[in-house]
Each structure stands twice: as C-alpha cells, then as structure tokens.
Amino acid sequence: MADLQDEPQSVGIGAEDLPAPAAVTGALERAAALLSVHPVVDGCNTLVWTLRQTPYHDIDTPDFGVDTDIPRLRAGGVGAQFWSLLTPSEAPADDQVVSDTLEQIDVALALVHRYPDSLCLALTADDMADARNRGRIACILGPVSGRTLTDSLSALHAFHALGVRIFAPAGAPWAREDLTAFGHEVVQEANRLGIVLDLAGCPPAAARRIAAASKAPVLISNTAAAALNPYRGNVTDEVLLALREANGLAMVTFDTARTGDSLHAVADHLDHVRAVAGPHCVGLGAGFGAEPGAPRPTGLTDPSGYPRLIAELLDRGWPESDLALLTWGNAQRVLRDAEFTSRAAHHRRPAPTPF
Template sequence: MADLQDELDAPAEAGDLETTRPTADEGDPSDPSDPSDLARPAPAGPVPADAGTAPTPPHVLLARHPVADGYCGLPQVLRTLPWYDLELGESAVEADLPRLHAGGTGAQLWAPHVDPDAPVTSTLEQIDLITRIVSRHPEDLRLARSASDTADARAHGRIAVLVGPAPAAAAADSLGTLRSLHALGLRALTLSGTSWASDEGLSRFGDEVVREMNRLGLLIDLTGASAATAARVLAVSKAPAVLTRSAARTLNHHPDNAPDELLGALGESRGLCLVPCSADRTGPALRDVADHIDHVRRLAGPESVGLSGTYDTGDAHPEGLTDAAGYPALIAELQARGWTDADLALLTWGNAQRVLRSTEFVSRAARHRRAPGT
C-alpha cells in the first residue's frame, strides 16, 4: 500500500493525465506539447518575462489542457426553460456548447439544485435531468463517474460532465441515501448547512459521513463550511478535500471564501481550491480573479489551485469573464504575470484530475478495510 501511495503522490502524476489524441510524433521530447513537460511543476515564484521561450497562445494551451470547471448551475436553469438549444447557442444561459468549446472547457461539475422541502426527490429529479441533457448531446457531452471517464471524454473531444456538488441536505441524514445517490452518479457533496456539519464542527455522525464518502469515492466540498467543520474534515478524511467555489477571504470577505489558514492547510493535505469567476466572491474585473488565483497559489501551492466558472448560478461575473468563453482571456492575464505553461496545465486540468484520482485511490483502499457505514 505504501508503494502505491508513493506512486500516487509522485509529481509526475499530473503528466500521466495529460494524454491527448495520438499523433505521429507523440513522445518526442522536443515536442512542446509533450504532456510530461507541461505537467512538471514549476517553482512557485513568478518567472521573468524574458526567461525561456514565448508563452503558448491561450487557445493552444487550452486545447492541450482544457479547463476542469468546478461548478456550474446549468441544470437548474434549463429546468425552468420551456425550450432551449444548447448546440446552436442559447442566450438564456451562460454555458451553452459553443461557449464551452470556445472557452476550452474539458470537464464540468454540474450542481443539482436541491429543494429544502423535498431534498431527496429534488436531487433525484436533477440527476435524472442531467443524465437526459447529456444523452441528448452525445457528440459534445459525456457523463463521467471517474477520472478515467473524464480523460476518455477529453481524448474523444467531448466535455465530461460530473454530477455535483449537491448540498449535504440531499443525503437527508442517511448513509443509505448517500450510497444510493452515489450509485446514480453523484460525485461531490458540500458539507455545510446541516446539524451534523455546523459551526461547532462535525458530529459523530458527520465523522461517519466523511468516512463513508471516502469509501465511496465522493469529493468532499468544504465551500461555506465553518472553520471547525473544515478542520475536522481535514483531520478525518484520507482523501483530499476541495473548495468548489471559494476565493481568498483576505482579498474579499465573502462568507464562502477561504481564510489563509484553510488555504495553507488545504495545500498541506494536497487538496484543491477552485477559484470562482464570481464578482461577489472575487471582484468586478478579470484581474481581480487573477489576484485571487495568485493568492491561493502562494498559500496553497501550484498543485492546489483550479478554476470554477460558477456560470448559470445567478451570480454576476467579472468583466471579461461573463460566460464560459472567457477562459482564454484569464489564461493570457496569468501568462502576463509570469505563469508558466506547466503551472497553467495544473491549474486548468492537472490538479482536478489528480484530486479525482486520489479520491478513487482512497476509495479502493477503504473498501478493502471497512464495510458500508450504518
């Protein structure tokens, strides 16, 4: 087991995930698209503008390393529309297929909207809706349940759709319900807003939920969680935790943003903070989003920062990032700040894939050690 864990934690792991469609010169070390080169972590500090070669054009970099977007509310918006056309473009949404492709999106977490009066039923209906939307667009979308599924979708030019995160209330205080939702495709749960994940931290049942999520392979989302809950999750969980839509609280005091202490702890545990394109959480300009990304990178490290569009959630978005087509502009801004291709490859795709694979590794190990929780 120790050998397997060492292999999982190796820095080159992200490079294993950067496979693209085979080409005649695949594997040529002189090829700048060689994923093993782009995925190799670079020093955390900025690189001088005159060091090395010119930056890769953003569209080219995103074609090689598309964005794994941590949060999208598209299912709930589509649920309210009498008619829509995602394929040709839909003015009523911010993340239709043309804009997703234009922005270089390779994977998205589609968040179910949960009715507090009927949490389980509404979650089941949203999972059903997500499944039907994906099945209607087989040339563009593919439902994913694992890191291998997301990599396969990307290799075939599709956008991988993962279900989640759902609010903790969706599980209705039942591990059996949690297992059933996982069997139907749910892959992330937000641990906040319940009696067992409160301002006081996790209850004993909350501890058991975390262990069962580890066993199932569910991503643990700490967005909006109290400091006590976040600290307890990081102590109990064997899998890395994520913040699916949190920026830096030091720069913007939004309640969903993460304090520096949590960002540092997340980096130490190899977790992931997905910085949102949300004016409320980051600020009204694209450079504000870049400021938050830089801050998270400084505190948590280049392997613990990613992107979250928060499109179709009702949030206002910064100028230049008003829809899913804006990611190339954000990449260009980060390149101007000295980000290397290697760190950008981690930001967009590599870090999210690593966390998915780590969560699956923990799940496989946990299933050998323990039976389903009760």
C-alpha cells in the same frame, strides 16, 4: 507533474474558436495552445438548476437565455464540467431538498444523453481523460447538498449509484462548527465510495475539521480569497493551509461580489490561492449556468472567457506547468486520489449496513 501523462488527441478548441480574432495576442495564442492539451476542469456550473426551471433551452447552439452552451464551453477550452446539483438554501424542508436533488440528477443525465457528440458522463478520472481524448466534455455530477442526509447513509449510496461523485456537507446539522459522530460516518463512507467532499459554504472551523478527518483530498468547488475580500463563502488563509496539508483543491469563482469586477481581480485571487496553498491546490470553479444578468467580472461573463484569463496569468509569469495543473491536472489528481482511497478502504472493511 500529476496526471499529465495522459496525452489527449483533441479537445475541439483552436485559435479559430476564439472570439474576436483581431484581438488575439501572443499570450492568447499560447493560452489556446495550452488549453488544447490541458483543458479547463470547471468546478461549478448551475445550468442544471436553470434547465430544471426552463427545460427547453437547446445548448447545442448559442443561446443567450443562459450563459452556458456547448459552443461557448468549447470556445473557452472547457474539457470537464462539474454540474452542481445544489438547491437554493431557502428550500423549506430537507425532504424537499432530496426531491429537488433527484429531479436535478434526472435533468443532468438527460442533458448528457441529449448531446452524446459533445457531452460524456464521467464517473472516474480515467473517464475524464477518455472524454478529453475523444473531443467530448466530461460531465461530473455534483455536488449534492449535505441536507439530503439526516441520520442514514442510504441517500449517499443512492446518489453514488446514480453517478454523483461530489458531495457538499454545508448546511447539514452534522457538519456545522464541529463534526458529529454521524458526520464522521459520512466522511468515512464518502471516502469508501470515492465521493469527493466539497467544503464550499462550510464555516472555516468545520472545513478544517472535515479536511483533517478525510483520508481523501477535499475540494472547495467555488470560492475566492478572504484575505483579498472577506465576503461570505470566501476561503480564509487558515483553510487554504489546511487544503495544502490535505493535498486538496480550492477552485476560484467568477463572481463579482466575491472577487471584484474584472478579469484582473480574479487573477489576483488565483495568485493569492497559489501563493498560500501552492500550485497543486488551485483550480477554477466559475459558477456559470445562470440566466443573463448575474454579475460577472469584465472579460469573464461566460465560459468563452477562459483563454483570456489564462493569457493574463501567462503575462503575470505563471509557468505553463502550473497552468496545466490549474486547468486540468489538479482536479484530475483529486479524483484519482479519491478513487485510490476508495480502493484501499474496500480492502480494509466491508460496506456498513445503511439501516
């Protein structure tokens, strides 16, 4: 089983951290035990954008001005978090997207530095495992928007130097229904740098083409099964099969409009992705980080709900080996494979001239 040999010491979650102890069942206890060894890698949280607008939140204490804080991340068994650096799609111009992205990187790095006892910047899969073993939540920066690149790779190099490890082509003129010549360059350079491509929001045809063009696994950081709910942004079975072929990862969101309004509905989407793409290609990308009021499925209104979801999947017969892949193993494997592809590319060819 991929990457399960990294044995952690602690992630700071136990049965005593779970809300409402009287409601703890055998499945919840098993879920807590599993998460203490294989914590959640959450593929999508928009807290950085929220903090950019309201920078005075203290996430070290429960703060009901947002749905994410360190106590709730720990109660949910979150061991690693992808911090989304995407900007609202209605941003007026590409140069504004670049500016907004750089400001969000500043906010994300400041967030990590402000809480060194709980958060740790992770640039590699080994960094993720090290943070987990030291009881900290690994912070992976990204995705950033494909709109930040127009006809030069310089911004991609700069984002990598600043610690970004996830890049989302959606919305870029070079990655619509087909990949342009520059789009192929972006894919190759992301592979060379070890930046994982996030296909969230890409049209199905573009998603399949990028997955086929990339030598490293791709992921979709927040999605759901279009076969169960044909909502915009949900992934089709054809794309799930392409992810399976590419050894990629589909991370299921907790968004009522996309999954349904209950924890059971989210579990249905996880069942479907696992059935079509396989247990090695399914993950979790909740999409927390918003201010209160964002529609969330009952039982999954904030990160502390993860143990309840894992308990539901245990009740549905998921083996613990598949759950360990769902929560931790698959995401770490994708990052490791991206790093391996990067090392191989450096041996094959030098970095291109960005100008």
